[in-house]
Amino acid sequence: MRTATLGPAERTAALARMAERELDVLVVGAGVVGAGTALDAATRGLVTGLVEARDWAAGTSSRSSKLIHGGLRYLEMLDFALVREALKERGLLLQRLAPHLVKPVPFLYPLEHRGWERLYAGSGVALYDAMSVSSGHGRGLPLHRHLTRRHALRVAPCLRKDALVGALQYYDAQMDDARYVTTLVRTAVAYGAEAANRTRVVGFLREGERVVGARVRDLEQGRDIEIRARQIVNATGVWTDDTQQLIAERGQFHVRASKGIHLVVPKDRIHSTTGLILRTEKSVLFVIPWGRHWIIGTTDTDWDLDKAHPAASSADIDYLLEHVNSVLAVPLTRDDVQGVYAGLRPLLAGESDATSKLSREHTVAHPVPGLVVVAGGKYTTYRVMAKDAVDEAVHGLAQRVADCVTEDVPLVGAEGYRALWNARAQLAQRTGLHVARVEHLLNRYGSLVDEVLDLVTADPSLGRPLGGAEDYLRAEVVYAASHEGARHLDDVLTRRTRISIETFDRGTRSAREAAELMAPVLGWDGAQVDKEVEHYEKRVEAERESQLQPDDRTADAARLGAPEVQPLG
Numbered sequence: 001m002r003t004a005t006l007g008p009a010e011r012t013a014a015l016a017r018m019a020e021r022e023l024d025v026l027v028v029g030a031g032v033v034g035a036g037t038a039l040d041a042a043t044r045g046l047v048t049g050l051v052e053a054r055d056w057a058a059g060t061s062s063r064s065s066k067l068i069h070g071g072l073r074y075l076e077m078l079d080f081a082l083v084r085e086a087l088k089e090r091g092l093l094l095q096r097l098a099p100h101l102v103k104p105v106p107f108l109y110p111l112e113h114r115g116w117e118r119l120y121a122g123s124g125v126a127l128y129d130a131m132s133v134s135s136g137h138g139r140g141l142p143l144h145r146h147l148t149r150r151h152a153l154r155v156a157p158c159l160r161k162d163a164l165v166g167a168l169q170y171y172d173a174q175m176d177d178a179r180y181v182t183t184l185v186r187t188a189v190a191y192g193a194e195a196a197n198r199t200r201v202v203g204f205l206r207e208g209e210r211v212v213g214a215r216v217r218d219l220e221q222g223r224d225i226e227i228r229a230r231q232i233v234n235a236t237g238v239w240t241d242d243t244q245q246l247i248a249e250r251g252q253f254h255v256r257a258s259k260g261i262h263l264v265v266p267k268d269r270i271h272s273t274t275g276l277i278l279r280t281e282k283s284v285l286f287v288i289p290w291g292r293h294w295i296i297g298t299t300d301t302d303w304d305l306d307k308a309h310p311a312a313s314s315a316d317i318d319y320l321l322e323h324v325n326s327v328l329a330v331p332l333t334r335d336d337v338q339g340v341y342a343g344l345r346p347l348l349a350g351e352s353d354a355t356s357k358l359s360r361e362h363t364v365a366h367p368v369p370g371l372v373v374v375a376g377g378k379y380t381t382y383r384v385m386a387k388d389a390v391d392e393a394v395h396g397l398a399q400r401v402a403d404c405v406t407e408d409v410p411l412v413g414a415e416g417y418r419a420l421w422n423a424r425a426q427l428a429q430r431t432g433l434h435v436a437r438v439e440h441l442l443n444r445y446g447s448l449v450d451e452v453l454d455l456v457t458a459d460p461s462l463g464r465p466l467g468g469a470e471d472y473l474r475a476e477v478v479y480a481a482s483h484e485g486a487r488h489l490d491d492v493l494t495r496r497t498r499i500s501i502e503t504f505d506r507g508t509r510s511a512r513e514a515a516e517l518m519a520p521v522l523g524w525d526g527a528q529v530d531k532e533v534e535h536y537e538k539r540v541e542a543e544r545e546s547q548l549q550p551d552d553r554t555a556d557a558a559r560l561g562a563p564e565v566q567p568l569g
Contacts, residue, residue, distance in 0.1 A: 004190035004412050006485035008522055014194040015218060018049045018227045023194075025393055026051070026214060026229035028201050028243060031061035032177070032379055034235035035184035036386035036406070041233075042193040043409050044390065044402045049227060050193055051216055053200035054308070055491045056185050060237050061379065062178035062495050063310075063343025065262065065286055065297050068093055068102050068380050069172040070132065072277075073284055075124050082361055084131050086380045090173055091137020097383075097410050098175070100417040100446030101183060104141050105174045105289060106274040108156050110164035110327060118166060122146060125170045144170035156272040163327040169274060174288060177379065178495035179444060182484050187411045198487050199225075204232070204247050204371070211247060211370035220487065231393040234373045237346040238307050244373065253363055255375050256349035257304070259552075261312040262297030263320050264339035264501045269332060270294050278327060285323050292471070293338065293502055296324050303344055303552065309562075310342040311546040311555035339501025340547055348376040364388045370396060383407070413446025420447055431456070433463065440471065452479050462517075468509030469499040477514045481521040488565045489515045489532040490539065506540045538562040 018026075025041040027034050030052030038050040052058070070087035071079075093102040109125070111117050125144040132141065145168070152167035153159060189195050198219040205213035205226060213228035236243045240255040267289075276287035288295040299316050317340060325331040348363055362377030362385045374389040387404040394401045420427065421442055428435040431453055441449045455475040456463040462475035480486040480496035492514055494500040499507040515529045515536075524532070542562035549555040 004186035005483050006186060006189065006195065007482045008487075010189075011196050011220075011485065011487075014049075014189075015196045015199065015225060018051075018194050018196070019225045021047070021228075022213075023047050023049045023227065023229040024397060025049070025231050025233060025390070026227055027233045027235055028214065029053075029234070029236035029239070030056045030181065030185060030195070030197060031059055031235065031237050032057065032181050032184065032382040033061075033237070033374060033377065033385050033389075034233070035181050035188060036382045037233050037235055037374070037389045038193045038195065039184055039188040039191065039409070040383075040386040040390045040404055040406050041393070042188050042191040043405050044394075046390075046397075046401065048188070048193040049229065050185065050188065050195040051199040051201060051214070051227070052195075052197040053219075055197050055487065055495060056485060057178040057181035057495060059239070059307070060343050060346060061181050063260075063262075063341050064177045064379050065260070065288065066177050066290070066295065067105075067172060067174050067286070067288065070128060070380070071378065072124065072128055072170075072172075075127060079361075080131075082381075083128070084135060085384060086378065087128070087132040088135035088137050089380050089383060091132065091135060091140070092383075092407060093175075093380075094140050094173055095137060096408070096414075097406075098180065098183070098414055100413050100443060101180050101411070102173050102175045103443070104171050106142075106169055106171050107277045107286070108147075108152060108272075108274045109168045109170070109277050110152065110159060111166045111168065112164060114165050118146065118168075121168055125168050128170065141171040141173070144168055155274050156276065158271040158328055158330065159276075160327055160329045174290075176444070176498065182496065183411045183413060185485070186483075187409070190412055191409075195485075197485050201243065201246065206247070209369055211368055230370070231396050232371050233389050233393055234371060235389065237375070238344045240346065240373060240375045242307075244367070247368065247371065253365065253375065254349040255346045256302070257307060257310075257344040258347050259301050259303035259310050259316075259342055259344055260298035261316045261320070261340065261342040262295050263317065263337050264290065264341075265294050265296065265332060265336045266338060267292045267294060269330075269336045270328065271330075276327070278323065280323050285320070287324060291502075296320055300345075301552075305552060305556040306560055307344060309559050310344050311543070311549075311552070311559035312340045312342040313549050313551055313555035314547060315551060316342070317547060338504050339498075339506065340543070341501055346375055346377075362388070364392045366392055366396070372396075413448040416447040417442065420449065431463075437473070441473075444476075451483060452476060455479060455482075466499075466510050467513045468505065469497070469503055469507070471502065472497050472499065474513075474517055477517040478521060481518045486518070487522070489518065489536050490565055492518065493536065500540070506543070508537055508540055511536045532565075535563065535565055 024046040026049045027038045041048040147167040203215040238257045278285040372392045377385045428438045480492045493507040515532045539562045546555040546558040
């Protein structure tokens with residue numbers, strides 16, 4: 001495996017190589033499904049390219065609930081196949097593919113009714129555990145347990161005493177979704193794929209009926225490039241229909257966007273040692289442990305406005321606060337909210353008018369020769385979606401291609417992670433960092449942590465925390481630009497780190513220092529640093545304004561008040 005570095009020079013070289021030879025597979029869209037598809041194709045020995053219009057995971061894949069889960073609520077819908085598949089994938093990710101990124105997380109389900117509810121909900125959670133174990137990948141997570149009200153209040157003192165008569169506790173898993181996608185892209189590149197972000201598909205190349213490539217615009221340099229490929233995979237999520245329109249072909253299905261918003265609050269606002277899962281009239285509500293914070297979400301509403309920057313309205317925020325406060329002894333207020341983010345789920349339309357009932361299963365189609373479309377699904381099952389997409393593309397290659405092997409391909413940083421974790425005290429001693437800081441780095445980079453620490457060795461000032469965001473080292477900002485494909489300040493503060501939702505100022509206090517750290521890596525002068533900081537501040541201002549608006553339409557208009565990020569020059 002070659003070093004999977006995604007710096008500016010590597011991006012330029014990747015675009016040049018994609019333009020100079022015909023690829024076997026070109027994947028459009030670098031969310032979790034697109035990145036997974038590129039890894040699947042590359043590990044089958046196919047000549048693979050990956051292009052993304054904005055940043056890795058810039059859409060749906062950075063704005064999820066950050067859970068790797070079987071989907072307990074799908075059991076109630078009797079969708080056993082989807083739950084079984086997701087539980088198998090959850091186990092693979094925890095144990096083999098990404099133990100450095102995917103972690104167990106406990107959830108408490110408060111029971112409101114005596115007798116029947118414990119039997120009903122308990123049977124569902126017992127079946128969930130049994131399906132996990134029977135998948136062959138259920139080891140590593142504790143089984144569920146029944147709690148009395150007194151025991152539940154010891155585990156979660158934040159709950160109102162009259163909000164429950166008892167509880168169930170079970171386990172799922174979580175990850176940093178954007179970091180996971182970046183790691184997926186780096187793994188695909190390590191196995192030979194070419195990848196470039198800020199590269200938008202503006203048209204498809206045709207020979208008769210057949211799609212034979214794509215015309216892409218390098219948004220950093222303002223030039224168009226033709227990339228020829230024997231098969232193209234459209235993995236653009238909520239943009240699927242837009243991408244299909246470039247060939248005047250919508251295909252056999254339609255993708256509908258459902259908006260989900262999340263709130264981030266400090267850890268000390270909710271006194272609990274476990275996450276919570278609550279029923280609402282429409283769906284379920286999670287309170288999820290997130291480092292020194294909690295994530296509260298989500299909503300589930302139809303969205304037909306701007307897809308790039310979905311906006312959270314004041315009504316959305318009130319909805320979440322009202323529902324979580326119905327069980328909290330000390331209610332949350334707007335002042336407790338540190339961060340807010342909104343994302344769009346790509347749902348296959350047609351099954352139901354209510355987006356919360358639309359299918360989370362995925363579909364793969366081959367609408368015209370040379371073009372495969374994959375859509376729907378859920379984050380946890382991305383690897384299965386990727387496999388199915390490549391299997392479909394292989395049909396059009398007219399050659400023998402190896403079967404999928406990604407079930408046995410750990411992501412970069414996974415190999416050696418557990419040994420380093422066991423030796424974290426020695427690593428802390430050797431580097432002079434606090435052991436908590438070492439744990440933070442290991443759970444973000446795994447065994448690639450040495451690449452980050454090498455930057456500190458070369459420049460000890462990078463071992464200091466970033467101003468205004470004490471959880472992150474200055475070295476992590478530099479590393480994001482030099483190794484992880486970050487092209488703009490927004491990429492670092494929003495996706496490579498989570499500063500934009502983990503600080504009350506939404507990252508504005510850290511913006512200039514971060515931009516100045518990125519500047520030498522990306523060749524920015526003082527004017528470009530100013531431009532990056534100004535853009536980020538305007539983005540935060542527009543988001544704050546949108547969150548004061550009463551409904552989706554006014555929130556969307558306010559959010560679009562911020563201009564798009566400007567490239568170098």
